[in-house]
Structures are given as C-alpha cells and as structure tokens.
Amino acid sequence: MKVPYSYLLDQFANPDKILCDIREEITKKANLTLGPQVEEFEKKFAALCGAKYAVGVASGTDALFLSLKALGVGPGDEVITAPNTFIATVGAIVASGAKPVFVEIDNEQFNIDADQIEKAITPKTKALMPVHYAGSPANMAKVLEISKKHNIPVVEDACQAISAAIDEKIVGNFGSMAGFSLHPLKNLNVWGDGGLVVTNSQEHKEKLILLRNHGLKNRDEVEIFGYNSRLDTIHAIVGLNLISQAEFITNTRIKNALCIDKGLSDLKEFITIPERKKNIRHVYHLYIIRVKDRDKLLNYLIEKGVEAKVHYPIPLHLQNCSKNHGLKYKEGDFPICEQQCKEIISLPVHQHLTQEQVDFTIENVRKFYKK
Template sequence: MAIPLVDLQAQHRNISDDVNAVVADIMQRAQFILGPEEELFEEEFAAYCGAKHCIGVASGTEALHLALRAVGVGLGDEVITVANTFVATGYAIAYTGATPVFVDVDPTDYNIDVNLLEAAITPRTKAIAPVHLYGQPARMAEITELAAKHGLRVIQDACQAHGATYRDERLGALGDAACYSFYPSKNLGAYGDGGAIVTNDDELDQQLRLLRNYGQRAKNDYVRLGYNSRLDTLQAAILLVKLRRLDEGNERRREIARLYGELLADGPVQLPVERDDARHVYHLYIVQHAERDRLAQHLNEQGVGNGIHYPTPLPHIPLFHGTRQVPDGVPVAAGLCERILSLPMYPELTDDQVRQVAEAVASFATVPAVS
C-alpha cells in the first residue's frame, strides 16, 4: 500500500462526527463572520500559546503581513529573516514595502544562524522575523537579546510550530508576536485557509483587530487602511475541535520521529537533530542525502510519498534578486536545498507504515548508481 507524505483523509475519519456537528450548527445559525466560535478559539489558542491575545486572520501569510504592519514596518525598512523557509515569509515582508534580508541557516537545526545576525543589521533594519522551521524553535534567546540591543521588533514565523516549546516555554510570549498558519496540513490545520497572531502586547492586539477588519473601530468608523483578513467562524469552530487533540498529535509525531531515528540510525540518510533547549513538534521530518533526487525517485517507485521543503533558498528566487543580499551569500541553505527530503509525517501514520518507509529508505543503499 502506498504511503502518502500527509494523509488528511485519515485525520478526518477520526474526527468527522465532531467536525460535522459544529459545521451543521453554524450553517443553521448562519453566523459565518466573526461569530462566537471565532472569539472562543482566540481565547483558547492564546491560552494554549501562553499569550494574552490571539487575533484570528485569513492565513499564515496574512498573520505575518499584518503583524509586520502593526509594528510599523513599511517602505524603506529592512526585515531580517532566513534563507530556507516557505516563500510566504519573504512575501509578507515585501507586502509591507520593506526589503527582506535573507540570512543563512545553521547546518544542525536548519534555523537562522544567530552568529550571522548582527552583521546583517543596518540603520534601516526594523525587525527580525525568525522562522521555527519544520517545527523546531529558532534560538530565541540570542535573537531577542540582539533585537533589544538594536531596538528591533521580533515577529516570529511559527507557521510550522504549533505547540513547540523553547526552554520549556510556548512561543506566544517570546518576541513581539508569533504568527501561525492553519493551512490544512499543519499540525493544527483548518479545512481551508486560516491563520492567527498571538501576542502579549495590548497595542499590537488593538492594531491587528483594526487591520484584519477594514480598519474599523466600530461599524462604519474607519480609522486606518485595513484589510479583509478574518478567520471564518466555520474554520474557527473546526480548529476548536482540533486544538483539543493538538498535544496528542504532536506527541505521536515525536514518537514517529523517535522510531525513524532508531530504524535509520545506521544510514543511509542524515537524520534531524533536536536541540536540548527546544521541543520539536516535527511538522516535517527532514532527512539529507547527497543523491537526494535519486532517493526521491526510489521512494516514489516504492510507493512512499516525499517532498522537498524547500528546493531554492529565497534570495536565489528571481523575484528576490533585487533585495539586499548578505555579503557571504547563503551557502549552507543552498547546500541543504540540494540534499533535503521530507518523509511521511502525520499522527495517523502507524508503526508498520513507519517501518515500511524506513525499509524503503534503507534499501536505497543497495540501489546501484546510474553511470
């Protein structure tokens, strides 16, 4: 039997009764925009993240865009982020009129290399947007310390890190804000697009509520240029159902990662490393191999789903060629982009399926190279 990279149908089968009930209820009440479930979800997700406020928005991309705008990032500013991330991190910065500056990654945890951060700061730098890539938090202590030293704001891209902790703390209270995506395949995913910002900052909370809803303070009272960027009541209600299962799902992801680790300890791929100060939630399980494309083809032939997250460092994407490039480039990210491969990872994956994936990966060692 083929094993997909992600299996959302298996997930739905486990929760369909609960999801169908809340959807039917909202359909009947026809409260689709900013209904009570949206408020309740915001309350529960803020508490879950260890933060005072949560503001539901239309997507993770919008969460980043609006959070950057809310802290005053705009035309002429620079925002430092990381070279290996989803394109939306760079887009969100560019939407504000600011220039993204992409810093190289640490080869062990694939997150922003904090030793390169200070050299990337200029008088135009307004914020740092670290990404907790694949589900492992970036080194937030070094990042927030440097930000404080230079008077910079910190907007976290936590779109892949629902429930992850850094030094035993959830990410909500770190930096100025943390931005989440509820894209369906995320650890906490909606049945469509969705996102949220969590923050402890009352002023940011107020600005974000304006920004997501046309800049309205009250009905027809427009106080700043805002957007139509709200989280649907239907999505919020489904997210409430799924939030109650998030910890269990993350725990299962960690078990699967442990099992992959045991089964693939002798090669042929390089395995992910969990830092001591971070609790990884394995949104993606990334391995490395020098012949990545051939390994991917081998896995496809064995019916094992796989993916590349991501194939190109952001500063190498033509759209971003005009941004200010750091002098030494991003050689670590560029090398990783050639070698990384994502293996199936989702809580419904059974131990037998994990073994099947590991066997398919291990058998690659015996596949003769094409001359």
Template structure:
C-alpha cells in the first residue's frame, strides 16, 4: 500500500520539467530578473486567458487583494463584505487598508457566500463586496453584480483557488471590477514560488495598481502615493507562461478526478459530497466532503474548559476519521478549522459562536481529499475504500 499525498507537485514537474528548466535558464542568461519582456508577455497572455484588457502581475495573491482595495481607495471608516469561510488573507487585507470586514454566512452546498444573506449586510459604510470562489467553485456572480450595481458597490473577485473557473460563459476575474489571483504553488496555475496578478477591464485601475506596486511611482524616483514593493519576478513569469499552456488540460483532469470521486463515494454512507455550482464550472482546486457531526456553539473559541488558550475548535468526528485515514496512508487537509469571524484577531468585531452557524458547522465537518491532476484511479480507490473503513 502506497501513501497518497494531498497533492504532488513533483509529478507535474516531470511532465514539463525540460520546458521549465529551459525557460528559467533563459531568464538567468538574460540578466533581466525584475520586470522585462517575460513579465509583460505573461501579463498579456494571462489577461487574454481570463478575458480582460488589463493584467498586472504582483508578488502574491495577498498583495493582489491589498492593491485592489488601495486602487479603489477603500480605507478607514469603510466596510467590505466577504465570507468568514476562507483563508485569512481575504479579510487580512481589508484590515490592512484600515477598513472593516463584514462577514456574511455561507451556503451549505457550495461553501461560497450565501447570496440570500448578502443584501442585508449592506450599510451606508459598505464600499465593496469581496466574494471568494472557494475550492474552485464560482460564486453566483450574476446575483453579486446585480446587488452591487443596485447599491453602487465595487466587486473584487478573490480568484486565488479558481483560475479558469467560469460563471456562465465568463471566466472568474473578468466579471467583477477587479479579479485577484494567486500563483502559490498549490493553485491550479501555480508558480515555483510566490506570485499573483490583478485583472480588470478598467485601465485607470490597472494604472493605479502599477503605480502602487512600484512604491507609488509613475516616474522613477518620484512618488505620488505610499505604495509597496510587489512585483512578479521574471523567473516566475517565465514558468507561468509554460504552465498556462497546460492549464485547461489540468483543469479538465481535475474535473475527471472529481467525477470519479462522486461515483466512488456513492458507495460510502455518512458523508456529503460537494456539488458543482449550478450555472458555473468548477476547476476543483480542492475536493471537499463533509462528515456530519453535531455542532453546539456553547464554547468561546480561544478558550478551553481549564482556562487555557486554544486557537482551534474542539476535536470532532471528522478529526478522528482524518487521523485514521492517515494511518491507512491517505493524507487529507482541513480547510478551514476555525472561521474568520471567530479568530482571535477579529474578536474586537464582536461576533459570537453561533452568529454565522453554517460557516461554523462547516469548520467542524469539512475534509479535503487528495486532489491533483495526476492522481491515479488506484490512488483514488485507496482514498475512498480507506474512508469507508474509517467510517
């Protein structure tokens, strides 16, 4: 019995290693490591892929979100609506620009923002909506854009886990006012290090982002605003050009893996499998099941019965199953064990256990099974049969 990893980037490299090595050596030989033709070409290619007129590379997906908020001049006294069921970066950047994150509960089926609860969260301080296309599943962008337009709000798409996903006939990152992408190695389009990009059809936003990512400069050594240093380096841009050629194939393979999981898991009682969003096309960055458990929001996160500090929710049935799976050679991940509204860093916002119950329930139940394009049928069977044994 072999161990099944949650993902295996080495297998991908074996397929494209020669091309990647040649591209990297070409950059090194050029002597141009920051900016230049490799970055400009990737920005053009990725913008065309997403379906926008402007793409600006940056250092990370986190920086992309931060620069997007800065470009829209969102700051102190403003509110941005987003999800509590996501990686901290989504809310972290809202705080970083001086604004306040307002969390809206999620839909139990898609793990994305519950559109039916979105409008009730809007106040006269709301400046933007920041939906997250979580696990590769697109948010209902038709509904989001309709609500945003009726209230005069900007929409920033967090596409970190969903490069290539579609809502209707449009790719995510081309629907809102700004799209923000991460090229962290585990993403569908991953670099060999950090990287990110902003996409937009607004040239003024693109120009503002370019200035902010270069220390607030338009002309060299003349600084118009306080910016940051956030550039996509040439080596990563060259690697991403190679990988972009394969992205649709890899995403199609992920869809096949997800379909196979659906078929195999039909034999396993006691779990809830993810469903593709109606009206959208997922790219399955993660394949996340739910293992139902009882949830009673009676304990304040960050405290245990003996008064000691803790940063996680109590051990659940999901955690026990995960531990047993590991013993059978199957690795899995939990995205995410504690929702953002209950994180210690956001205690000052006043959210209490039970305030966003669907997100809290999900944190008790979710389990991400191994998901990557190169996973074999035999490995998937090992995952599913091991899961069945554990349950």
C-alpha cells in the first residue's frame, strides 16, 4: 500500500464542473485578472473566516508582504516572528525591507513562545508576525496583550491555518491583518498560486486593494506606488468551486489526525503528541509529532510506502540566507526550536486518505518501534 503525502492527484478525480466554468470564462469573457469571480471568492472566503473583508492576492507570501506594506513597514524596522516557520514568512519580512527578529518557540505546541516576545521588542519593532504553525493557532491572547501594551500591530501568518480557531474565534480575526495561502499543498488550493489577506479594517482593505494592483485607483489614476499581486480569475473560479468543501476538508483532516493520535497514544517512551486542547481548533495542515530516532523512522516509513516528511529540518536562524543577509544568529540561540527540528516528523493526514491508509501509517510507526 502507498500513503502519499499530497492529495493533489486525488482532487482531479472529478474536475469537470471547474473546467467548464474556466472554459466559459476563457472563451466568452476572458476577464482574466481580477474578474468578478475574484470579488465573489473574496466575499466567500471572508465569510468562511467570519471576517469582514478578504483581498485576493497572488500568493500567501504576498499576502504577508502586502500586509506589512499596508502597515507602512519598511527599511530600518523590525518584525518579530518564529524561527521554525516556512521560509516565506521571513522572506515576506525581508522583502518589505524590515529585519526579521526571531523568538524561541514553546516546547509543546511548536508555536512562538509568546512569553518571550517582549524581550525581543525594540523601538524599531513595527509588527508582530505569529505563525499558526501546522494549522495550530499561536497563543493569541498573550500576543494581543503585548501588541496592545506596546502599540505594535499584529499580522497573523495564517497560511497553514484556514478555519483554525481559538474558543471558536477563527484565525484571521486576531491581528490587524492575516495572510492565507492557497498554494497547491495547502488545505484549500486554487490549482496554482494564490493567497488572501483577511482583515476587519476597511482602511486596511482599501490600502491592500491599491497595493496589489500598482496603486491604481481606476484605469488611469495612480494613488500610491504598489505592486503587481493580483489574484487571477481562473484561480478564483477554482477557489469558488472548492470553498464549499472547506469544512469537509478540515473535519476529515481532524478525524484522521485524532485517529493517528489514538493509534500511537500508548507509545509514550518513543512519541510525544502535543496536547490537544479543547478550546483550540487545529486544522492539521501538517500532522506533526516528536519521535525518537526520527531519521531512521522517516526512512523506514518511506521504504514501507508511507510518505512522511519533516517540516522543517533546519530552523531559519541557521539557514544560510539568514547569515548571508547579515542576521547575527548562531547555533544554540533557540535550543527548543533546534531540538524540535531534530525530532519532528509529519505524517500524511490529508482529506483523501482512506481509513486503510491511516491504519497502515499507524501500523508501520508501531512496527518500527516493535510495538
């Protein structure tokens, strides 16, 4: 049996309706960038998040970058984030001209340790960018307390966390703005790159609409210098078709994750499963646990047909890009993060897995530990 990490080929089992909608657009109207479907999709995505506005952009990276730009972040500023995220979080900060400042993560949930944010704040700090890593919301109560105390806005990196929530408040509604990704590997995708900024501020929404399209107020008048980061109509058509499946996707991933939790829960001497808190809706973009002999387990599972992965083996403060950019970090600066990078493993959890595939995954992890 094979347990693929990605679900992409399964989703094409029945693409006819989406292809029909795309053909209709291409052959009859050809309104290919920022067509009416983009606005329709933005409204539906905002509704999914329980937020007032969503602004479609070209990628999750751009959603974060443009959010920082909407806040006026630029050269000379600092933005605080976690070192165990995908490179795009930090790439967006660097693209804005600001300096990324890393804060250690907590030992349990793999998210930024909010209790350590304050000591990283300087007069140059212009934004906090917590990441809802793997689909598990960061400690937003503490982040917002700090944000309020120091008057520093929050941009949530919600790229991995569509529909995640804390006490039923959906991520995207905690900060001034939040970036979401629609990349093919994300829980919801648009058959290509795409992203959205979610906000409850009309002012931010209007700024973002200018920023994503060269600052154009209308066809001929340019209000500010902006960027080309439009969401293509074709991608919005795919999004409109797939967004109705968002709850199914989330619930199936949660079901699979809890099933794996249960199947491995007695292997405590080999495996640490993060505490699953009742008030947290973790949406399992990634199913991550800490394991003994990680690299051996990883190779064993791959050999057995279970496509496990590691997100991410090298923390960002130790990547060459940080050194080459002049960031002064060294090994040992974030020991919890560095240790976790050696222990974490991501098991397939996607919505197209069969129960047999989930059971096969559990069975093989157990076999590796001879249990």
